[in-house]
Amino acid sequence: MTNIIETFKLTKSFNGLTAVDKLDISVESGEIFALLGPNGAGKTTTISMLCTILKPTSGTAKINGFDIVKEPMQVRKSIGIVFQDPSIDDRLTARENLYMHANLYGVPASEQKNRIDSILKLVELEDRADDLMRTYSGGMRRRLELARGLIHYPKVLFLDEPTLGLDPQTRDHVWKYIRGLKEAHDITVVLTTHYMDEADKLSDRIAIMDYGKIIALGTSDKLKETLEGDVIIIKANNTDGVISVLTEKIGLSGAHVINGTVEVTVKNGKSMLPRIVMATKNDIFIESISLREPNLEDVFLHYTGRTIRADSSREPHGIAAIQRRKIR
Amino acid sequence: MSELRGFYTLWLREVKRYLRDRVRIVSSFFQPLLWLVIFGVGIGASLRGAVPIPGLTYQQLIFPGIIGQTLLFTSMFMGISVIWDKEFGFMKEILVAPISRVSIFLGKMIGDSTDALIQGIIVIFLGLALGINIDPMTFLASLPIMLLITFGLVSIGLTIASFMGSLESFGAIQSFINLPLFFLSGALFQIQSLPGWMQDISKANPLTYGVDALRNVILGAAWQPFQVQPLFMDIAIVGAFDVGMIIIGTWAFSRMK
Ligand SMILES: Nc1ncnc2c1ncn2[C@@H]1O[C@H](COP(=O)(O)OP(=O)(O)OP(=O)(O)O)[C@@H](O)[C@H]1O
Ligand SMILES: [Mg+2]
Numbered sequence: 001m002t003n004i005i006e007t008f009k010l011t012k013s014f015n016g017l018t019a020v021d022k023l024d025i026s027v028e029s030g031e032i033f034a035l036l037g038p039n040g041a042g043k044t045t046t047i048s049m050l051c052t053i054l055k056p057t058s059g060t061a062k063i064n065g066f067d068i069v070k071e072p073m074q075v076r077k078s079i080g081i082v083f084q085d086p087s088i089d090d091r092l093t094a095r096e097n098l099y100m101h102a103n104l105y106g107v108p109a110s111e112q113k114n115r116i117d118s119i120l121k122l123v124e125l126e127d128r129a130d131d132l133m134r135t136y137s138g139g140m141r142r143r144l145e146l147a148r149g150l151i152h153y154p155k156v157l158f159l160d161e162p163t164l165g166l167d168p169q170t171r172d173h174v175w176k177y178i179r180g181l182k183e184a185h186d187i188t189v190v191l192t193t194h195y196m197d198e199a200d201k202l203s204d205r206i207a208i209m210d211y212g213k214i215i216a217l218g219t220s221d222k223l224k225e226t227l228e229g230d231v232i233i234i235k236a237n238n239t240d241g242v243i244s245v246l247t248e249k250i251g252l253s254g255a256h257v258i259n260g261t262v263e264v265t266v267k268n269g270k271s272m273l274p275r276i277v278m279a280t281k282n283d284i285f286i287e288s289i290s291l292r293e294p295n296l297e298d299v300f301l302h303y304t305g306r307t308i309r310a311d312s313s314r315e316p317h318g319i320a321a322i323q324r325r326k327i328r
Numbered sequence: 329m330s331e332l333r334g335f336y337t338l339w340l341r342e343v344k345r346y347l348r349d350r351v352r353i354v355s356s357f358f359q360p361l362l363w364l365v366i367f368g369v370g371i372g373a374s375l376r377g378a379v380p381i382p383g384l385t386y387q388q389l390i391f392p393g394i395i396g397q398t399l400l401f402t403s404m405f406m407g408i409s410v411i412w413d414k415e416f417g418f419m420k421e422i423l424v425a426p427i428s429r430v431s432i433f434l435g436k437m438i439g440d441s442t443d444a445l446i447q448g449i450i451v452i453f454l455g456l457a458l459g460i461n462i463d464p465m466t467f468l469a470s471l472p473i474m475l476l477i478t479f480g481l482v483s484i485g486l487t488i489a490s491f492m493g494s495l496e497s498f499g500a501i502q503s504f505i506n507l508p509l510f511f512l513s514g515a516l517f518q519i520q521s522l523p524g525w526m527q528d529i530s531k532a533n534p535l536t537y538g539v540d541a542l543r544n545v546i547l548g549a550a551w552q553p554f555q556v557q558p559l560f561m562d563i564a565i566v567g568a569f570d571v572g573m574i575i576i577g578t579w580a581f582s583r584m585k
Contacts (some may be wrong), residue, residue, distance in 0.1 A: 051424055054585065076426035087417035091345050104425035106330035327381035 004029040004156055004188050005050065009059035015034060019045040020024060021212035022059065027156075028170040029192060034199040035192040036068040036296065037209035038308045043192035044084055045198050046209075047160050050080050050190075064155045077105070080149030084192075086141060090133040094125055094144050096149055097133060101137045105152035119147045122184065123177055139170035146177055157181075159191040163198060171195075175202050194308055208300055220296065227294045227302055230269030232276065234262040235287040242284055249279045258307065265298060334427035335435040342409065342439025346446070353450075356402070360451045363394045365457055380518060383550040391460050392542035393515025395451050395470075396477065396535055400510055402447045403478045404502055406440035407485030411498050419584075422493075429582040436576060437486055441478040448474040452515045462546065476566050477538035483573035486578040513539050518554050534569040537562040 005027040012020040020042040027033045035043045046056040050061055052072035061068045064078035088097055095116065102112045120126040123143040133141065142162065149157050162178065163171040179202070181188050193199055199206045200220050208216045208223070216223055236242050242262045246255045250272075255264035266272045269291045279285055300308050335446055346352070364387060372386030381389055403509035413419040422432055452470065462470075484505070494499045512526070519527055530536050541562035543551045557565065 033538060044527065053424055073426050076424060081424060083417060085417045086419045089341065089345075089418050090416065091348060092341070096344070098340060100337050101421070101425075102471055103333045105335065106426070192575070 002029050002051060003027065005033075005048075005061065005063050005190065007059070007061040010046070010049060010056055010061050011058045012049055012054060013057045014041075018212050020049065020056075023214065024208055025214060025217070027188060028205075029188055031204040032178070032189040032191065032202060033211050034203035034206045036194065036196070036199040036206050036300075036308075037189070037192075038194055038306075041194075041209045042212040043194075043209060044160055045212075047081070047158050047190070049104075050075075051079060052076060052157060072102075077152075078155045079158060080152065080154035080156070081158040082142075082145045082149045082160065082162060084164065086145070088133050088141060088145060088148075090136075092131050093132055094120070094136070095129045097144065098148055101148045102151050107152050111292075112114045115151055118218060119150060122180065123147045138266050139166055139173060141304065142166060142170075142174055143177060146174070146181065150181055150187075153185060154187060156190060159189060160192075161192055163193075163195070171198070180200060197310070200296055206296070207295075208303065210304050211298075214300060223296065223299045224294045227265055227298060229265050229267045229294070231263055231265050231298055232269055233290050233292065233295050234264075234276065234282070235260075235289070236262065237285045237287070238283075242280060245280050245284065246276070250275060254302075256301070263298075265294060265302070331431045335424065335431045335438075338422070338432060338435025339439040339442070342436060343442050344558055353446075354581040355460055356398070356447050356450055356505060357454060359401075359516070360394050360398050360454055363397070364391065364454065368394075380521070381547075384547060387458070388460060388547065389478075390516050391455050392546045393513070393539050395448050395455075395474065395542055396515050396539040397510050397515060398451045398536060399444055399448050399474060399477050399538070400481055400513075401506055402444040402570070403440070403481035404480050404485040404545055406444065407492075407502075408495065408498060409436070409440065409485075410486055410489035410518070411492060412497055414493075415495075423584065430578050433486070433578045433581040434574075437479065437482050437574070439512075440482045440486070441475060444478040445475050446470070448478075449486045466546055466548075470542060473541050473545060473563070473566075476563065476570060477535070477541075480534060480566065480570040480573040483570070483577040487573070487577045488504030490577075490580045509533060509535050514556070515539050519556060520554060525526060531556070534566060537565040537569075541566065 003026040005025075007023045007025050009010040010020060011018065023046060037043055045054065049056050050063060050068060052068050052075050052234070054251070056069065063075050066074040066078065070074050089100070090099070098116045098119070099112060102116065107115065117126070120129050121148060125140060125144060128136070128140065130263065133144070136144065143160060146159075146162070159178065163174050166174065178189060178191075181187070185236070190196075191203065202221070205217065205219055205222060207214045213293060216226070234242050238264050239257050239260065243255045243257070246262070246264055248254045252264050252266060257261055273291065276289065297307060368387035368390055375386055380386070410419070415423070452462060453465060488501055489498055492501070512530045512533045514530055519536065521529045522530065536556060540556040541559055544555055544559040544562065556562070
């Protein structure tokens, strides 16, 4: 496999704040690569540099063999991008938006109609193609943006939070399209997200990002394996009591409370369950206790000591936000 | 080639969006109508026949000025499309495309100029409806001049907008620029009768030459003795102003993020 993207100590600072810190990653040709991280981790900043919208403070990257600083035009021709915030002309129809994009990217006039028709079919918007964008729902807009990013057959497609603000059903739909598009067009996809499940189900490899740095990188399974164990979930009347029992009587570290339940990662879950029940039986009432495989949230917690908290995700500001809200 | 296609696409977008905006087109009749009818007739009547230019009514005198005013206001206002595009995120789609900022600027600028030209044409038809005499040749000759006037003005609007973050600040700056340019262009009077210092300011105003060019074309022989400059000089001055503003505008767009 060849690397279609390689970054070399890619760095961006905004007046003293280092948003992206000496990033060294490589993305293989044909894979779906996720940048997973909490708000402000530097995901959008990374994408913006790779797309030549932002100039790196230092370091550089190569995409499809072209340097993002020295050959921005070549890079632009090699990529497609779906921005975090909406970026469609809503006074034009879907088809007009696609034609405009095709012309901006120099798609030969003779091929435009075919490509646009088939891509509209792929994202199931052919019936609405001649309606103004302002009459579209949020999920439809997102699908059109995905389609638009592909009209010029890019080598790499960047998706910045492709499903932010969409309902679960629409998200499933969009994932399906992303996979379908990737297979149909044989492209590399780089996406950012702070949804665990999005990274987990959609991507081949995941880079977990925090404070501008990659803190862990690998397939979802590999990342979970690094935790070497199971997660035990305890629901009880006294969570603090449970934690002190786990730490003092059993000697487990890293127990914490999430949404009112205690979670702790252990090496051998099945044999640990009875020990926990025994140790707590005198002074704590345990409502339920269960065991699960670790997920990416646990991995993030393991490396940072914090949770990503997808629920407090930052919403788009300004008119973009109004648009998004209208959609739902 | 692909630059040309990018340019054409952006031009087409501006024109399409404008032609779909019925409210804007219909409301564009209104202001010039007020100026020509109420102001033109009103001031004309109060002059009681003491017309400043022999052979011309006051309404006829200000008619080319009101065309100039319409071009000024609409051209400057076009900058709003930049702010709009920034707010709605569409600007990013354009800026990340593999075409040069020169093409982006020119596409948007000439597209907006085309829209402003349409507004100017509407005012000419308004004049015809009010009984001002314009023959087909005069009409045709006025088209390139109107377009020339809009280039520089649209460029100013786009340049300012590229620096502005919000609609409000853009609106505030506009009123600072529009009215002085309009009043000092001689659109409502001939500048020779002004006091010296004011004449000097007017002569530094590019719109003065735009209005003068329109008067040279539309009013013809009656205006000749009062012209600020001969037609070819007007065109040269406005053209030079356009070139300067286009360079500045392209620079402004190339630093936009
Ligand atoms: N133009 C800018 N000027 C100043 N600071 C910025 C700018 N853009 C981003 N930052 C800062 O850089 C950091 C990283 O921001 P970035 O948008 O890349 O985060 P993100 O990972 O995309 O977050 P989110 O999940 O909220 O989209 C943040 O602290 C942010 O405040
Ligand atoms: Mg982001």
